[in-house]
Amino acid sequence: MSEGVKKFLYVNRKAPHGTIYALEALEVVLIGAAFEQDVELAFLDDGVFQLVKGWDTKDLGSKNFAPTYMALGDFEVTKVFVEKESLDERGLTADDLMELMYEDEDDDWAEKPSIRIVSREEMARIMAANDVILSF
């Protein structure tokens, strides 16, 4: 670990609506991006609903923050782990998710997908490998 750089994992476990956690988690991620730490995002439990494409908040009358997920790549948030079991349990597949992309500066700025589907077991390893875990 180079000095002053820690591995931050933001764990998103709740649906995008019903509570404010998803929105306020994103606010932390965006501010945190300015600190040049090693950042990873995890989506599990009902948190996987945050990444389902096509939602908006028009009928809810609350702020529509769906587009913010698509912008994560611009904030150099490029590692987004989604737990496979959480998708399965909710009848979702990878095809239901937004296509989050980032430009890889080490590969001639090629556009690459940010989302990686991982098993529950892999998710546990990802959590164990991080220094700071903020769970929302």
Added chain:
Amino acid sequence: MKLGIVVNEGPYTHEASDTAYNFAVAALEKGHEIYRIFFYHDGVNNATRLTVPPQDDRNIQQKWTELQEKHDLDLVVCIAAAQRRGILDENEMKRQGKDAYNIAPGFRISGLGQLIEAGIQCDRLVTFGD
């Protein structure tokens, strides 16, 4: 050990703030350093000085204020979360054109960067409330 504490729930509805307080007291008794306590989500509601709990119950805000005074703790309330929920200091009252402010003594309002910085500086960041 250098500890950071995150409080994500308000007083009374959830026990999270009480538990965080008890954790902080126990950690200080054991000789640990508390670098910062950060109040986020509904946790910002711990910082209003206008709560009036019944006399036979604890006053959570007051307990935090007294602990801050005793140990010179850094109690930070997230500004974005606070503004949504009507927690203002005198400066924010003026800036937002409001007619009152309610932040309790010992708390200060600042940005989310303070949370990230606590994560960087502390050996452990301990979260209370979901």
